[in-house]
Amino acid sequence: MKKISRRLFLGSASIVGTGMALKPTSIWAGNRSLDSKPALLGGEKTITKSFPRWPIVDTTEEKALLDALRGSRWGRRVKDNAADNFENNYAKLLGANHCLTVNSGTSALFTIMGALNIGPGDEVILPVYTFIATYNAVVLHNALPIIVDIDPESFQIDPKKMEAAITKETKALMPVHIGGSPADLDSILEIGNRHNLPVIEDACQAHLAEWKGKKVGTFGIGGAFSFQESKNLNCGQGGAVTTNNRQFMDACVGFHHQGSILQDNPYAQGGIRGGNLRMTEFQASILNAQMTRLEQQAKTRSENATYLSRILNEIPGIAPAKLYPGTTNSAYHLYMFRYDSNYFAGMSRARFMEALSAEGAPCSGGYGQMEKTPRITSLPNNRHYIKIYGEKTMKDWLERIQCPQNAKVSGEIAVWFSQTVLLGSKTDMEQIAEAIRKIQKYAQEIKEAKI
Structure with a gap:
C-alpha cells in the first residue's frame, strides 16, 4: 500500500494552509464533481445513492x-x-x-x-x-x-x-x-x-x-x-x-x-x-x-477497502490506518483513516466530517478519550475498589492510565466509515475520494462559512 511520506505532508501543508488547492491526480478516471461546489456550500451531493442497510436479511x-x-x-x-x-x-x-x-x-x-x-x-x-x-x-x-x-x-x-x-x-x-x-x-x-x-x-x-x-x-x-x-x-x-x-x-x-x-x-x-x-x-x-453470507460480504469489504486505500493515499492530508505487516486480512468492521487539518486550510475535523457527510458519505470521529470519561475517573471513588486497592493506589491509577497519543487521535485525527459503506460499489469508493477532494479544494470557504 502506498504511504504518504512525512516530507510530502510537511512540504504541502503551507500551500493548502493558505487555501490554495492542490492539483488532484488519480489512479482512476474520476474527478467528475470537482468543479461543483460542496454540498455544504449549496452544491450537489457527490454520492446520491444510499449505502446498504444493516443487517441484510431474507x-x-x-x-x-x-x-x-x-x-x-x-x-x-x-x-x-x-x-x-x-x-x-x-x-x-x-x-x-x-x-x-x-x-x-x-x-x-x-x-x-x-x-x-x-x-x-x-x-x-x-x-x-x-x-x-x-x-x-x-x-x-x-x-x-x-x-x-x-x-x-x-x-x-x-x-x-x-x-x-x-x-x-x-x-x-x-x-x-x-x-x-x-x-x-x-x-x-x-x-x-x-x-x-x-x-x-x-x-x-x-x-x-x-x-x-x-x-x-x-x-x-x-x-x-x-x-x-x-x-x-x-x-x-x-x-x-x-x-x-x-x-x-x-x-x-x-x-x-x-x-x-x-x-x-x-x-x-x-x-x-x-x-x-x-x-x-x-x-x-x-x-x-447470517453465516451463509459472511465470507462473500467479507470479500466485498476487503476489496473495496483495498481500492479505497489506494485512492485515498493520493490525497495529501488523508492517510488510511496502518495495517501491520503480519496482517493478511482485515475484517474492516470499521474503515479508519487519519485526517490532517493542515491540508484543509486548518478546517476542524468536526467541520470536515460535516462536509463529508453532506456529500453522502456518512462518517464519525470514532472513540473519544475513554480515560477521561466519568465512568473511568469515578472508579477511584468506588468503595469496593477503595477497600480492595486503597485510596493511594486508586489515585495513582488515574496517573498510570493517561494516554496522550489517544488524546490527539480521538480529538483531532481519526475518521471512521462503518462496514456498510464498504458493501457499496467500486464507484462508491471513487465518489468518496471525489468528495474529499472537493472538500479540500473548497476548504477555506467551508471553514469560514456560517452554517
Missing part, C-alpha cells in the same frame, strides 16, 4: 427463526441444537479447536477472565482506544484495568507501552483488534510468552481477520467475538469464545453455565464461580442464517 433468517420457534426447544437443553451447529461451523471457519456461544461479546470477555480466575487485586492490560465493554469486563471481576496508549498510525495498542505497564500484579494482556484489523500480534504474543502472561484477544470487531494467514481469535489463550447488531456477523446480541485449549474451554463452559466445572481442571484453582451467560436458540438460528 427468507433464510425467517425460516431459521420459525424452525426454532416451532421446535419448542428455545434453550440449550438438547444436543445438536442451533447453538451447537453454529459453534461447530464457526470453529471450523476460524480454524479453532473449540467455540462456545454466549449472550454477548462482553460476556465472552467476562467468561474468559472468569475461566482464568481473574479477580480482586489482579491487573489486566488493555488499550484506551476501544469500546467501553473491554474495560467493563475487567471491572465486573473487580480487577484493575490498566489502560495504555496506542500507536497513532494504526489506532491499535502500542506493544511497547503494554510491556512497560506490566507489574507483578498483571494477570493478562488483552489487545483489541480494533476496527477489525489485527493488533501487532507477533510483538504482543512475544511479550506474553516472556512474562508468562496469557493473551486474551478481544476480536469482537474482527470476524475473519487474519494474521499471517491464520484467523484472529486463535492465537491467545482465548478469543472473544461479538454478534451485536452492528457487527459483521450478528444476531442482535450474542458472542462467542474461541480457544485451542480443551481444558480452558471446559473452564469457559463451566463459568458460563453456573460454574459446572470439574474440580480437577487446572483452571478451577480451588473455587468455582459462574453465571448464566448462555445463548438462546433464536440468537443461534439467526447466526446460522
Whole structure:
C-alpha cells in the first residue's frame, strides 16, 4: 500500500494552509464533481445513492427463526441444537479447536477472565482506544484495568507501552483488534510468552481477520467475538469464545453455565464461580442464517477497502490506518483513516466530517478519550475498589492510565466509515475520494462559512 511520506505532508501543508488547492491526480478516471461546489456550500451531493442497510436479511433468517420457534426447544437443553451447529461451523471457519456461544461479546470477555480466575487485586492490560465493554469486563471481576496508549498510525495498542505497564500484579494482556484489523500480534504474543502472561484477544470487531494467514481469535489463550447488531456477523446480541485449549474451554463452559466445572481442571484453582451467560436458540438460528453470507460480504469489504486505500493515499492530508505487516486480512468492521487539518486550510475535523457527510458519505470521529470519561475517573471513588486497592493506589491509577497519543487521535485525527459503506460499489469508493477532494479544494470557504 502506498504511504504518504512525512516530507510530502510537511512540504504541502503551507500551500493548502493558505487555501490554495492542490492539483488532484488519480489512479482512476474520476474527478467528475470537482468543479461543483460542496454540498455544504449549496452544491450537489457527490454520492446520491444510499449505502446498504444493516443487517441484510431474507427468507433464510425467517425460516431459521420459525424452525426454532416451532421446535419448542428455545434453550440449550438438547444436543445438536442451533447453538451447537453454529459453534461447530464457526470453529471450523476460524480454524479453532473449540467455540462456545454466549449472550454477548462482553460476556465472552467476562467468561474468559472468569475461566482464568481473574479477580480482586489482579491487573489486566488493555488499550484506551476501544469500546467501553473491554474495560467493563475487567471491572465486573473487580480487577484493575490498566489502560495504555496506542500507536497513532494504526489506532491499535502500542506493544511497547503494554510491556512497560506490566507489574507483578498483571494477570493478562488483552489487545483489541480494533476496527477489525489485527493488533501487532507477533510483538504482543512475544511479550506474553516472556512474562508468562496469557493473551486474551478481544476480536469482537474482527470476524475473519487474519494474521499471517491464520484467523484472529486463535492465537491467545482465548478469543472473544461479538454478534451485536452492528457487527459483521450478528444476531442482535450474542458472542462467542474461541480457544485451542480443551481444558480452558471446559473452564469457559463451566463459568458460563453456573460454574459446572470439574474440580480437577487446572483452571478451577480451588473455587468455582459462574453465571448464566448462555445463548438462546433464536440468537443461534439467526447466526446460522447470517453465516451463509459472511465470507462473500467479507470479500466485498476487503476489496473495496483495498481500492479505497489506494485512492485515498493520493490525497495529501488523508492517510488510511496502518495495517501491520503480519496482517493478511482485515475484517474492516470499521474503515479508519487519519485526517490532517493542515491540508484543509486548518478546517476542524468536526467541520470536515460535516462536509463529508453532506456529500453522502456518512462518517464519525470514532472513540473519544475513554480515560477521561466519568465512568473511568469515578472508579477511584468506588468503595469496593477503595477497600480492595486503597485510596493511594486508586489515585495513582488515574496517573498510570493517561494516554496522550489517544488524546490527539480521538480529538483531532481519526475518521471512521462503518462496514456498510464498504458493501457499496467500486464507484462508491471513487465518489468518496471525489468528495474529499472537493472538500479540500473548497476548504477555506467551508471553514469560514456560517452554517
